[in-house]
Amino acid sequence: MSILVGRDTRLVVQGITGREGTFHAQQMQEYGTRIVAGVTPGKGGQSALGGNVPVYDTVREAVTQGGADTSVIYVPAAGAPDAILEAVAAGIGTIFCITEHIPVLDMLKVMPEVQAAGARLIGPNCPGATSPGQAKVGIIPGSIHREGRIGLVSRSGTLTYEVVQALSDAGMGQSTCVGIGGDPIVGSTFIDILGLFRDDPDTDALVLMGEIGGDAEEGAAAWKKEHLPDTPMVAFIAGRTAPPGRRMGHAGAIISGSSGSAQDKIDALEAAGIRVAESPTEIPRLLQECGVRPA
């Protein structure tokens, strides 16, 4: 088991012939991810990754002919919202959008379509997800992982890698590591992913990587307290010393009833019984103190 991606994942890479698409498709395949198709409109009939992955013009063909059930998008921002909608229309169940700088109003219009179709979107502007030993989808370097039973969810990209590395170095393997993306509008929230981990028999402990701004961490803390009171969980908040001004504006703060500051988030997490690390490298020790053993 694991969540979102695994041995059974049949992946289509949207934008497979682009610079990023090609490079990361190769990395994913080397890791063991089953890539069944690529899509680049106008390049249907060609093949990618040294000839062993068929390229289609449309996602629909990737589904009907290639049998794809999961998509990863490396399409540039101007075309990425449409790429998401195409995946949704083709019946893809799990869609990862790696693309950054998508205008937020575009995402406002895309999200109801994703939800109406019952699809799950991770991102945009996210690093993807890896279930160590099974499959990786996105851009997280494969070498840093170790198989195990810790579920990790993060709003950051590279900071996620840092923590995964620290966990693996300490002998603490992961069931699945998920980066949900740092954009104002993302397809899946902390709570969505924590819900998947709750239902995963192979996940015993949780790590949450947050950052200043918004109130997603506060929401996750409250959810954890209610739904997973006994699961060991450690968190980290980036931006304790960041100068103000990179936070959301006042109007955003009013909606959430939160200042978005690191301290408010840390207080909310600790009040929910979640230990908060001061450094990413401290996380393995805190997990051990919560009773999690290396494995």
Add this chain to the structure above:
Amino acid sequence: MKIQEADAKSLLVAQGLPVPPWAVARTATDARAAAERLFSAGAHQVVIKAQVLVGGRGKAGGVKLAADAAAAEEVAAAILGMDIKGITVRKVLVAPAADIVHEYYLSAVLDRAARRVLYMGSAEGGVEIEQVAEERPEAITYLHAHPHLGLQDFQARELCFAMGLGGHLKDFLRIAQGLYATMIAYDADLVEVNPLALVRETGADGMTVERLQALDAKITLDDSALHRHPGLEDLRDLDEEDPVDIEARAEGLSFIRLEGDIGCMVNGAGLAMTTMDLVKRAGGQPANFLDIGGGARADRVAAAMRLILADTSVRAILVNIFGGIARGDEVARGLVEARRQQARSVPMVVRIVGTNADLAAEILSGIEGIETAGSLDDAVDRAVAASRAKLAET
């Protein structure tokens, strides 16, 4: 991107919102001339408002009334050059002072959690809405616009009646819909009118009428969408920006200058903030926040290094790159290039891990002035030590 009140008003006018006339002046003489025009058009008083991209102008003394042109010049002279929250006032807005019956609040803002545009309306406008939200939350009406249909008429009516503006239903509907149209037209993530005022006006026939007008406007634009609105980039107020910020943006870098002496170059905002947090925790002071972004190539890395070195207080540089979409070898090549061009000798601690880290290590091995580090904690400690050693030299 934040834009000035005067520019925000122009965008609202373009969407059909009622905004009283205004002029922008950079000198007291120009402010006087603008005031003279307004007085001869029938204004009884004018208001002079500092144009700065920070809140609390009124409290800081940046908004003043003037009863005649001479007073307008005097007031403008006092406001121009004033420092408001660290920003020097370089422009003022001159507008007729409205005869205000009542002040309301109306805004449309992106609600991240709900993934909708949120409308907020209140009969308690003209004051900081944060204060109203805290003290009397029931005084604010909230509702979400439909993601495809926008603010529907029935919603605008609900808002209108809740705000006690039933007597001005038609005008209010036009204004409320206009806020949404403004968001869509310019990819704004906030459109705020505070105050939306009911003002008393005397018509040509001598009869007084009450009308709704947007007396202030605040708009922030989505940086990711600026490329599809070519004219909007011109509204960026370069007067209020550090030249370094302008250069950073041109290079596609996210850069914030800070007070310390350890220059930081990191990929990813979360990791960049974490690196700064750890530098402080280890007793050092970061000189900047710098996120070189995803997929940074060698030339962008070299540009980032130039920005860091342009800050003369930098005594050591910490490079922390965890390759994912960014490739270690590209970053390493950029660093070597930057080192070659570098005019002054600043010790550099480099940690590159992740994608193509092995290639990066090959490229960096044996380069003078570059110290490599394995773990994040080790890199931070070395950078802090290097900055201290450099300080001891001087």
